[in-house]
Structure formats: C-alpha cells, structure tokens
Amino acid sequence: QVQLVESGGGLVQAGGSLRLSCVVSGRPFTTYSMGWFRQAPGKEREFVAAISRGGSTTYADSVKGRFTISRDNAKSTVYLQMNSLKPEDTAVYYCAAGESVFLLTAVNRVDYWGKGTTVTVSS
Secondary structure: OOEEEEEOOEEEEOOOOEEEEEEEEOOOHHHOEEEEEEEOOOOOOEEEEEEOOOOOEEEOOOOOOOEEEEEEHHHOEEEEEEOOOOHHHOEEEEEEEEOOOOOOOOHHHOOEEOOOEEEEEEO
8 A cells, every 4th residue: 555645834925935745655665756736726736846766857837946856765755845935836735656657747647646735825
C-alpha cells in the first residue's frame, strides 16, 4: 500500500514563502515520478510541478521562476519550495506519484495521491 503524506501548508502573506513536503511510503521511492498539483475552490485540479525519477523537472507557466520542486531519495521525500506567493496560489496542494516514464504533468498520469495540504495567501 503506497501512502503519500503532505505537510507544510499554512497561511502566508503575499510575497512570502512556504515549503511543502511529501513523504512516500510503501514501495521504493525511486520507483516513482513525482509531482504537485493544486485545486482552488470551484476549479479543477491543475498541474503545478513535476520531477522525474532521474531529477528532470518541469513547471506550470503560472509558477515558473517562483516554485522549485526537488526530491531526496534517501528520505523518500519530495519538496515544493514556493517563493513570491500570490493570492491566486491559494489552493489545496496535492502530492502525486506515478509509475509512468513520463513527467506527471497531467492528472491521468498519476497513480497515487496524497490527501492534500492547504495553502492560503492573503493580499
């Protein structure tokens, strides 16, 4: 049974920073491509950032230059460093894992989801 547990969400003022973490258990972490998605109230879940098993990364245009995804294979953890936060970044952020050889840039490539952590950015 694969489990993904996120942490690090919270309330922050615009321009501030947060770091999200996601710990994966149940199977070897290096098996998975990893990603972060988010869902704002009334909106569909959307791609934020992804990192491959080998460490290649990609980002949604809306967060490029502000967010950084990384992984620590020794700790079975993926991170999302979020800087220069904006009110429009407010959402529930979900950690995602997939066995796909492709980067997790779409919901249909995800095999496992975390329960989410809430990020609220005040103006």
